[in-house]
Amino acid sequence: MKFNRYGKSYQLVLQNATDLKELLTVDESHWAATSAPVSAFREDAAFLQYLDADKNGRIMTSEVQSAIRWLLDLLVDASTVGSPVDEIELANIRPDAPGGQALLTTANYVNEQANPNGKTIRLADVRASMACLRSKPLNGDGILVPEAAQNDALRAYIAASVKATGGSPDISGKQGVSSEQFHAFSAAIRDFLEWKDRGLPDNAETMPYGSDTPALYAAFAKNAADIDRFFFLAGFERFAPDQAAKFLSADASAADPDKALAAAPIARILPDGRLPLTGELVNPMSSDTLSSLRNGLFTRVLGKTPDAISKDEWTTVRNALAPYAKYLAEKKGAIVEAFPEADLRAWNASDFEAQSDELQKQDRVVADRVAAFADLERLLLFHRSLPCFVNNFVSLPEFYNPKQVALFERGRLLIDGRWFNFCMEVPDAAAHAKVAKSAGIFTIYAKITPPNGPAFTVISPATTGTRGNLEVGKRGVFFDLQGIEYDAVIVSIIENPISLTEAVLAPFKNIANMVMGKIESLSQQAQSSIEKSAEIATNDALSGKPVAKPAQPAQAQNFGSLFMGISVSIAALSSGFAFFAKNFAAMSVRARCGTAVAAILIVLGPILLAGVVKLMRQDIGPLLEGAGWSINKPMGLTTALRRQLTQKPFYPKNAEGTPARHFCNILLLLINLILLAGIIRTFIRLFA
Numbered sequence: 001m002k003f004n005r006y007g008k009s010y011q012l013v014l015q016n017a018t019d020l021k022e023l024l025t026v027d028e029s030h031w032a033a034t035s036a037p038v039s040a041f042r043e044d045a046a047f048l049q050y051l052d053a054d055k056n057g058r059i060m061t062s063e064v065q066s067a068i069r070w071l072l073d074l075l076v077d078a079s080t081v082g083s084p085v086d087e088i089e090l091a092n093i094r095p096d097a098p099g100g101q102a103l104l105t106t107a108n109y110v111n112e113q114a115n116p117n118g119k120t121i122r123l124a125d126v127r128a129s130m131a132c133l134r135s136k137p138l139n140g141d142g143i144l145v146p147e148a149a150q151n152d153a154l155r156a157y158i159a160a161s162v163k164a165t166g167g168s169p170d171i172s173g174k175q176g177v178s179s180e181q182f183h184a185f186s187a188a189i190r191d192f193l194e195w196k197d198r199g200l201p202d203n204a205e206t207m208p209y210g211s212d213t214p215a216l217y218a219a220f221a222k223n224a225a226d227i228d229r230f231f232f233l234a235g236f237e238r239f240a241p242d243q244a245a246k247f248l249s250a251d252a253s254a255a256d257p258d259k260a261l262a263a264a265p266i267a268r269i270l271p272d273g274r275l276p277l278t279g280e281l282v283n284p285m286s287s288d289t290l291s292s293l294r295n296g297l298f299t300r301v302l303g304k305t306p307d308a309i310s311k312d313e314w315t316t317v318r319n320a321l322a323p324y325a326k327y328l329a330e331k332k333g334a335i336v337e338a339f340p341e342a343d344l345r346a347w348n349a350s351d352f353e354a355q356s357d358e359l360q361k362q363d364r365v366v367a368d369r370v371a372a373f374a375d376l377e378r379l380l381l382f383h384r385s386l387p388c389f390v391n392n393f394v395s396l397p398e399f400y401n402p403k404q405v406a407l408f409e410r411g412r413l414l415i416d417g418r419w420f421n422f423c424m425e426v427p428d429a430a431a432h433a434k435v436a437k438s439a440g441i442f443t444i445y446a447k448i449t450p451p452n453g454p455a456f457t458v459i460s461p462a463t464t465g466t467r468g469n470l471e472v473g474k475r476g477v478f479f480d481l482q483g484i485e486y487d488a489v490i491v492s493i494i495e496n497p498i499s500l501t502e503a504v505l506a507p508f509k510n511i512a513n514m515v516m517g518k519i520e521s522l523s524q525q526a527q528s529s530i531e532k533s534a535e536i537a538t539n540d541a542l543s544g545k546p547v548a549k550p551a552q553p554a555q556a557q558n559f560g561s562l563f564m565g566i567s568v569s570i571a572a573l574s575s576g577f578a579f580f581a582k583n584f585a586a587m588s589v590r591a592r593c594g595t596a597v598a599a600i601l602i603v604l605g606p607i608l609l610a611g612v613v614k615l616m617r618q619d620i621g622p623l624l625e626g627a628g629w630s631i632n633k634p635m636g637l638t639t640a641l642r643r644q645l646t647q648k649p650f651y652p653k654n655a656e657g658t659p660a661r662h663f664c665n666i667l668l669l670l671i672n673l674i675l676l677a678g679i680i681r682t683f684i685r686l687f688a
Contacts, residue, residue, distance in 0.1 A: 001022045001026075004395075004397065006395070006396060006397060006400045006635075007400065007620070007634065007635045007636035007637065007638060007641070008619075008634040008635070008636030009032070009633035009634050009635070009636075011030075011032055011394075011395035011396065011397070011633065012026060012030060012031075012394060012395050013397070014387060014390050014391055014394065014395060016079065016081075016082070016387075017072065017078035017079055017082075018078075020068050020072065020078075020081065020386070020387065020390065021068075021072055021078070023068065023394060024065055024068060024069060028061045028632070029632065030632075031061060031393070031394045031395075031632050031633075032393065032394060032395050032396050032631070032632055032633045033393050033394070033624075033629055033630060033631055033632055034060070034061050034630045034632050035058050035059065035060050035061070035630040036058065036059055036393065036408075036624075036628065036629045036630070037057060037058055037059075037627070037628040037629075038051075038052050038057050038058065038059060039057070039427070040408045040424075040627060040628065040629065041059075041389070041392070041407045041408060042407050042408070042410070043385060043389065043407055044381060044385060046377060046378075046381060047381040047382070047385050047389075050067075050374075050377075050378040050381060050382070051063055051064070051067055051389070053066065058628075059393070064389075064390065064393060064394070067382055067386060068386065068390075070382070071379070071382045071383065073094075073097050073098070074093060074097050074099070074100055074103070074379060075092055075093070075094065075383075076091065076092050076093070076094050077092055080092065080383070081383055081386065081387060082383075082384070082386075082387035082388070083383070083384065084384065085384075086122060086123035086124065086380060086384055087120040087121060087122040087123065087380070088120060088379065088380060089119060089120050090104060090107055090108075090118075090119055090120065090121060091119070093107070093379075099375060102372055102375070103372070103375060103376055103379060105372070106369070106372040106373060106375070107126075107376060109129075109369075110125050110126055110129045110373075110376070111125070113125075113129060114128060114129065121376065121380070122380075123377065123380040123381070123384075126373060126376050126377050126380065129373060130370070130373045130374075130377065133366065133369065133373070134171050134172060134370070135172055136172075136366075137172075138359065138362050138363045138366050139170070139171050139172060139363075139370070140171075140363060140364075140366035140367030140368070140369065140370035140371075141170060141363075141367070141370075142178055142179065142360070142363060142364075143168050143169070143170040143171070143176040143177065143178055144158055144176050144177055144178075144179075144182060144359055144360065144363070145158070145170050145172070145174045145175070145176035146158045146159045146162070146176070147174070148176075148359055148363075149355075149359070153350070153352075154352055154355050154356075157347055157350070157352045158176070158177060158182070158356075160185070160339060160343075160347075161177045161181060161182055161185035161186075162175055162176060162177050164185050164188065164335045164336055164338075164339075165177060165181040165184060165185055165335065166181075167181065168181065179356075182353075182356050183353065183356075185335070185336070186347075186352070186353050187333075188332070188333035188334075188335050188336045189333060189344050189347055189348050190333070190348060191332035191333035192331075192332060192333025192334070192336050192337060192344065193341075193344055193345060193348055195330065195331055195332050195333065196341070198327065199327055201213075205323060206323055206324060206326075206327040207324065208320060208321070208323055208324065209300060209301075212300065213321075213324050214324075216296070216297050216300060216321065217321050217324050217325065217328075219292070219293060219296060219297045220297055220317065220318070220321050221325075223289060223293060224318075226265075226266050226286070227266070227275065227314060229265065230265050230266055230267065230269075230275055231273075231275070231311045231314065233265055233269065234269045234273045234275075234311070235273070238273065261283055261284060261285045262285055264283055265283065266282070266283050266285075266286035266289070266290065267281050267282045267283055267286065267290065268281035268282075270308060272310075273311065274308040274309060274310045274311075275290075275308055275310075275314070276307065276308045277290045277291065277293070277294040277298070277306060277307055277308055277309065278290070278291065278294065278307050279307070294306065294307075297317065298313075298317065301316065301320045301321075302316065302317070388407065389407065392406050392407040392408065396635070399635075400638070400640075400641055402640070402644040408424055408624070408627075409422060409423060409424060409481070410423045410424055410425045410458055410480065410481070411458070411478055411479050411480040411481055412478070412479050413444070413446055413458070413476060413477075413478050413479075413488060414476050414477050414478075414479065415446070415470070415474060415476025415477075415488065415490070416468050416469045416470055416474060417468070417648065418462075418465065418468075418646060418647065418648045419646070419647045419648070420444065420460035420461075420462065420645070420646055421644060421645055421646070421647060422460060422461060422645045423446075423458040423459070423460045423478070424458060424459055424460075424623070424624075424627060425456055425457065425627075426445075426457055426458070426459050426626065426627050427457075429445045429457045429459075429491065429492055431626070432445075432459065432626035432627060433445070433492065433494060433626070435622055435625050436459070436494060436622050436623050436625075436626040437494055437622075438619075438622045439461075439494075439496075439618060439619050439620065439621070439622035439623050440496050440614060440617050440618045440619065441461045441462075441463070441494070441496055441618050441619075441620070441637075442461065442462040442463075442467070442470075442493070442494065442495060442496045442497070442498045443459055443460070443461050443462070443493070443494040443496075443623065444459065444460045444461075444462060444470065444490055444493060445457055445458075445459055445490065445491050445492035445493065445494075446458055446459075446460065446476070446478065446488045446489065446490050447488065447489050447491045448478045448486050448487070448488050449486060449487045449488075449489075450486050457491070458478070459626075459627075460645075461623065461645055462498050462646050463498065463618075463637060463641070463642040463643075463646045464498065464499060464642050464643055464645075464646045464647075464648075465498060465499060465646060465648060466498060466499060466501065466502055467498060467502065470490065470493065471490065471493070472490050472491065472492060473489065473490060474489070475487070475488065475489050475490075476488045476489070476490075496614075496618075497614055497615065498646075499615075500615060615637075616636075618636070618637050619634055619635055619636055619637075620637060621633070621634060621635040
């Protein structure tokens, strides 16, 4: 077992199957990460699904340990783990391990179809067999599609059950029904037909008026709310006549007569509180309705043709139709009501449920085979990819190695003449920034827009050079790991020192910005005051008024005071500088050098120390934690990693006129001047 230092932490070196086995004995506190979202990794989707055993969208330490243990227990020789070849020798699968014999049986079945007499099992062959099996009607997913039926009658029955229940998607992409939905459809047919039989015209219990009952009840239900409101208002009028008056008349504020009458009750209230059915007291909007009820519903139920009805008579009508209302409320199997009754009765008399159960039994046999295929696919994927994943979770050597690309990287960003080589996708930039601020790193958030597909956001740290023109809205290009180019634009920035130079210059830059801002503010105030005075003077001149001498504004006085103060300060500084120069000239060469070094250290020492501390505290870990990781180790930035993450390529070696060539020329000129000064000084000493 070996540990290497990456950044600021020591992490386990994982190189072979022996290291994987030893990892099971290492305490999780020594792991680089203890959990991470599945979406963070650029890996085979099926591999990540198998690794995420509880399907919660996150990979935990226990799931990684279980995967390692399951893989090593199934192999005779684990030294082949991590091989880039997507195959395993059949002889390397232990038949005595739990599930080992089932894997060998499934592997032999696959080879019978794709690779007869083969001594290895290949991932491509397993997936081809799985795809072929899943494309069949009975594919082991527990969903019956109409095509699974052996006869047209059952096929039509399954199609009807899909329509009635909404169905469920089959793994082939078609719509089918689960066993529960199929039996719910059959039960609905039985319940609906039983309910339907209770509503036959000769059943006096539910049909008190025979075949006329449904029509009578429909007339009652349609007008029950209006008649109930009428009798409510009748009682209200007896209780408070003055208050009820406005509810018993038409709406006088309505411009349309129809709307005014529609707001009024269906009739005027008779002195005894009854509802008139004919005559002038009936609302014209309701006269036809009440006439129809009088000659139909009320005549049939009350046994007479009344000119008016009381509240008690209305209650009698309601109670007479209550059995049918109860019957309607007890309706069952409504999902099959739209189908013809003849079809429902034919389906109810069939043995389709038994036939369905037989198909489900056949589908479960296929499901067992699909599960065996899945285990075989999992074995092949873990055999190939598990070591690589572990080196991006348990330890992070691929992140610190400039020749490798970590599984959580998305591509490279080219912007402002620099390559930002570490780009990681984040689902929510705002939420990520809240956590990433603690990293202390200058971080770019860039929106990436593919030619076809939804846009996404990546983050990239700036670790060398200066800020330059990195601003929100700055455009660049993004290259994914396949080299495909996308449009990119900076949408947000977390500002921090990028290099020691920026950290040292930051205080001076802030002071300069403050002074310049104050000067610009005073200048703008003075300019505004002058423009205002000129405007007043011009208006006075044009109107013939004598031009008054404008009073000096407070802003101008402040501006003058500022420059007077600056002048005094310059004079004081000049006097001080002259005093310093006089004493400095009287010192020896050694004293001069010591004084200069001391002055520089006094001014720049604390700033330099603070800048170094800020850069040393920078940690890439919070950038991962903002994306949902649980980082267990500090991830400091080494000098090599800084240069790796942010690069500014050199110009071509033999190119002319480049900054590198100009720098060399200037350096050579300075060396020549120093040499020339030394030669002149030597000659002066010799001939003085």
